[in-house]
Amino acid sequence: MYDYVIVGAGSAGCVLANRLSADPDVRVLLVEAGGSDRHPLFRVPKGFGKLMDDPGKAWHYQTRPFGPRARPEVWPRGKVLGGSSSINGLVYNRGDRHDWDSLVRLGIPGWGWDTMLPVFRGFEDNILGPSDSRGAGGPLGVSPPRRPDPLSVEMVETGRSVGLTPVRDVNDVDDAAETGGERIGHTMATIRDGRRVSAATAFLRPVRRRSNLTVRTRTTVTGLLFGGDKVVGVRARDAAGATAEFRAAREVVLALGSLGTPKLLQQSGIGPADVLRAAGVDVRLDRGLVGARMREHRCLPLKFRLRENLGTNRMLSSPARQGLTALKYLVRRDGPLATPAYDVIAFLKSRPGLDRPDAQVLTGPWSVATYQAGEAVTVEREPGLSAVAEILRPTAEGSVRITSADPDAPMDVDPHYLGSEHDRRIAVDVLARMREFFAHEPIAGRLSAETFPGTGVRTDEDVVDTMLDSGYCGYHAIGTCAMGPNDEDVVDSRLRVRGVDNLRVMDASVLPAMVSGNLNGPVMAMAWHAADLILDRA
Template sequence: MSTYDYVIVGAGSAGCVLAARLSEDPSVQVAVIEAGGPDTAQEIHVPVTFAQLFKSELDWDLDSDPEPGLGGRRTYLPRGRTFGGSSSMNAMIYIRGNRADYDSWASAGATGWSYADVLPYFRRSEDNERGEDEFHGVGGPLTVSDGRSGHPLASAFVEAAEQAGYKANDDFNGETQFGVGRYQLTQRGGMRCSTALAYLHPALECPNLTVLSSARAHRVVIEGDRATSVEVERGGTVEVVRAEREVILSAGAYESPKLLMLSGIGPAAALSAFGIEVVRDLPVGQGMQDHYMALLNFRTDVESLISAASPENAALLQSEGRGALTSNLAEVGGFFRSRDDLEAPDVQFHAAPVLFHQEGLGPVTEHGFAFGPCVLAPTSRGAVTLRSPRPDVAPRIVHNHLTTAEDRDCIVAGIRIALEIAAQPAVAEVATGTFDAPESDAEILAWAKRSGQTLYHPTSTCAIGAVVDPELRVFDVAGLRVADASVFPTVPRGNTNAPTIMVAEKAADLIRGSGAAAPR
């Protein structure tokens, strides 16, 4: 049995941050258990190629159960299985969410999680190339930069949205989210800046940090009322990794609740049905939220990203860190309201200068572009439950996309905004026809159910107030915390990687018993 002070499960977006921050104290020993291996694949680091990782050995390659709101259709759920986790295969968009998200968390009982409370952690993590201001930090591990592609098809979307009357916004993480513009990205010199690159690799120089790779966590061992260790399978052998101080689950919104349930922490009736001894009866896995997106695809004669892999673009990437190979696909987008009475956006757009259809798995054999909305503040709730007591079996996942009238109204309103933008001169000048889009107003909802997909933002399966307290400690189990997107009480209004990093930064201080460092 190997023994450490802290044992972190998952070297993903949160786990890498925790590994780096906790190992800053040379007096403690830190271990990270990661099911995948090192992030050496070229497709991780060259931004435009990230979708080539889908269904590869670096992808957990999950599927939902039949979704009742989508006519029983199953949806594809990619998740990173390598150092950096999903920050090593996402679209690198740096969005924090809306002030209203965090203030609503705090008002509902998540003490210490208001916007004023979390902003210092966003700033502490960030090294924004634009410099420091009220909202942004410099000198942090995570490089945040403007995109280096500037594809004309992406620019056409922004121009068309402005022609439709929507205002330009050059900082979606600033004073307001509303408007259209270019996303800032977690890139460094035109290449991906995952949490593995930003946090984990520098920390590996510390002698007190150990990463157990290609190691699958089976369960947390609970002795009495305390978590004492993690049972791990590595190289065909099951071993126990002991934590003298704490076990911290950072395995993500699908895997963290699964591990808790396999450890006897979860809905009692469901655990008993699998013969799992109930340690604590908690609503683990319940209340899941995610963003549902529907992208309209158009044909074009303009050169798209399907020709990005040219010798000229490779040379441009190597020499200047810019060009088509630096594209994150969703280069631009915006935030909108579906109704005039809303104070915060409920629709987010992503626009890509390439066809993106069939959940990103469809063949791309011609030039095209895509843009469309997601339901940004969903009212639907899903669940992660066990399929089997075997740790190597994927859980059951149901998001319940579009099962509420509010969410259906929102996606329809968002698609109507998309069609309005598509009718503007800037898009009409580059589109040569429809590749995949609703053919009539009456077909919008049916099309959205048929052609939509997850935006890869699962959250809230171990939520603050339900499963963990505001210090992220699992209720009534000493020495056990959860620190990843599963603790969000609700899904934030935006891409979830930056909020997940924030949670880990704050969790590190909660674990160490300190407050956030003064913003730099």
């Protein structure tokens, strides 16, 4: 018997395990379907390309077909201690005051910026040092690239020429206040000394030896256990197929992410009645919004050929070059393998007159062959430069539904990308803004041609079709178990699942609105605060 059973050892689960087990009298079980994170590739920042492709290290969720070519795509999610923080692109940003305060305006008290900023500052160890909006000395290492590529330096300087404010830390929004938050800088990343800092590295590993904390890997939770209207534990199976039950005296906390958490709830009979009946699951609690209201970033790529043999393609475009680059990395913990997915990040407005940025653009001094999410990534031999844009706060809503009572059956994942006029308009405008950026010096002088999507893509329809057919998933799904003040909302402001006792959710699925940017940092901060809610300290 445990006091708390946490299901999922990702960004949220590792933080929860750390904080809930801090009291030696509280017994905590952390259950993870994946394995350990001891493989050396988990330490290499640029190792995420190979990790995402490995079904042993990542779940591969297939979506419904979409776009003009009606093709599905694969959404990788971490299947390992640390979850997606162990296989992601390491970009660290936090959202801003407007994002967090919007939750309070939606009727969800206790999640505003004045609450969340001290959490971020408390667990950050930012190599730039502490400030009013930045933390140092915490467990989570955060840093920009140690030796930025010269092309990255030129891209930051190009931002100045198009009206963006160059900043040391893109999370310090006050530095760009004079331009309404439009800013550019070297990417802040969960990297320290050339190594990945996952949630497992920062929060779980330092406390693994606590006698009151049990961590079970390669153990898949297949259902919730009920005692009347109360959740009393979970049912699980190990890698050999043996089943077991784990009991929770206080609470079960689901931290499986925006795909895994609604799946487990639906398999346990909590979800839309019609979906459950169609899947052959008995309806315990008819909750129409479990698995609904999903929002996800769609990425719009833009690529260029360079005039000279600059950038990092020459270091990564063949097995021999990769081997040499890897050897240098092992010796110095430096070079392109020690950097995040993209080296430069900008927050910008897709058109004049907006009160704050509505798009995020990431750029890097490299280029890959056109691919679909889930396919192997291949670096081009010719020198290139890449950029990718995301609509920060999309309004189109997709969904996640089970298709069978069998926990191993595929889910019905409907992204509904660009399903709103708001999203389509920003997609068109932001491509124009990106092209404007790369038409300015000093970076314009480095480019010989736009290789993707190509100058022939001009009309609104062409842009939207290109983003659907040749863009890719941002890996930032939210909303499938969203917080809210109403009876139909899945969880309340303290993350308690409505209609059943002793059950909470803490992962990105509880966000009712998108936080502007990447979600690893925000989810860890939310989990830190959630521990106080669970322990009745807030």
